[in-house]
Amino acid sequence: MSFKELKINLVEWLLLKVKYPSEYMMGTPGLNRFEQYKDKKKIILTLIPSHDNLGDHAIALASKTFAETEFPDFEIIEIAINDIYKHAKALRRIRHPEDMVFIIGGGNMGDLYRNEEWTRRFIMKKFKHYKIVQLPATAHFSETRKGQKELKRAKKIYNAHPQLLLMARDETTYQFMEKNFPNKTIIKQPDMVLYLKKEQQDERTGVLVCLRDDKESFLKKEERQLLQTVIRAEYREVSTFTTTIGKRVSRFSREKELNKLWDKLRNAEVVITDRLHGMIFCAITGTPCVVIRSFDHKVLEGFNWLKDNPNIKMVENPETSEVINAINELMKNDSNQEIPSREHYFSDLKRKILGDAE
Incomplete structure (x- = not known):
């Protein structure tokens, strides 16, 4: 780790300590961070990015907004993509029977973005006794030797998880999932960012x-x-x-x-x-x-x-x-058509998550 990265991590930890003091008792990140959630229902929202792509950050924000809105009786714990490795054991230690793991979606399922794919598999292995919800994703495993090797490993791990719900955000991914993960519940859902809605503006230029x-x-x-x-x-x-x-x-x-x-x-x-x-x-x-x-x-x-x-x-x-x-x-075009509400895309998603409905 470079000095610059160390400095950034230290600043982020100090911000966390100020904003969530109860999570950082004793001064050591992660030591007692999750004790306050013991005996409470939780959604562990993970694969949270820390890079510079705002599309992925919008997915994370929308996923959190969805979880907070649709599951108000659950505590929401966000875990960054690289932090899940060090926190997995502590999270399992405070498990509630109704806990779920939500993996944020995006275009990173496959061999194009290996860090995200490998972390997803780590989550599936370490949280084998949890319901895991893979939020709407696009899959792309290349036809190369490397891509097919990665697909073989993914099939083994995905198919071994007993409570895995997969969501495809496009038809090609849906067909891919049905072929390669035949015993899993698979549904089609649009990108989670459509759960958000922003104010429109009448005056526009450029x-x-x-x-x-x-x-x-x-x-x-x-x-x-x-x-x-x-x-x-x-x-x-x-x-x-x-x-x-x-x-x-x-x-x-x-x-x-x-x-x-x-x-x-x-x-x-x-x-x-x-x-x-x-x-x-x-x-x-x-x-x-x-x-x-x-x-x-x-x-x-x-x-x-x-x-x-x-x-x-x-x-x-x-x-x-x-x-x-x-x-x-x-x-x-002078159309002032109303933007579809979140209910248009997501009205039935909570029921599907809780019941694994077709």
Whole structure:
């Protein structure tokens, strides 16, 4: 661990100690942290990120909001992805018979993000006597030798857990789960961020662009640069944003950082993005959005939950002219359609979790 990382961890621990003094008695993180939860029903919400991707932090926030709203008689304990290794034993020691483990969802099931996948398997092994709920996820195990090796290990561990509920946030993942985890309860649910709803704004101006430049991008570098050049030439006010902000975000700072981004989106006339959460953030803020597909099915099938929203347009083959046409159509669109409520997507989810209903 570098000095910088040590300093960040120390600052976060001091913040925890001030905010939750009863969890940090005796001054040692984790020593007596969970004793106050003994004999209480708990939801352990884990795989909580600490990186810079606001999409994942929005999933964590929405998952916590869902747990607090739908399970008010349960205590909610958030455990960061790397902290579950050191806290698993202490959490099992104070187990209540009705305790559950919620693993936050996202696009990290598979061999693309191995730390998240390996941690998920650790949780399934260490919490074998708990009901485990994998919140809506996208799975992608590559056809490479490495990918298939990871899938073989995942099948062994997932299938061995006696009380595992899996949620797929797209049809491809649903079919994948049914094939590879045939004895598990599997349901389809949209991304948890749709559980959130933000205020809309009437006055909007300018175009916002958010395009990936990583391994999930469908656009080649030259195509991305050309598209950005043409957009800047066509429209007067054009700026960019990103959902990966280049600095570490904790569970204490995530809402502040998310609100800053959501405020920016609320002020935009149109957003162009190939990020799933760029699209979903537009949906919850009522922002017109042109969506470009990603390298896999994640964005295309994520759009299926939102296809009836007239303010969101998908461009599957992102020729520059098609993107410009979609922008112009949305600028002319004066639809004030109400954003679907959380009940539209999640009304039956609590019952499914408690009863493992089909």
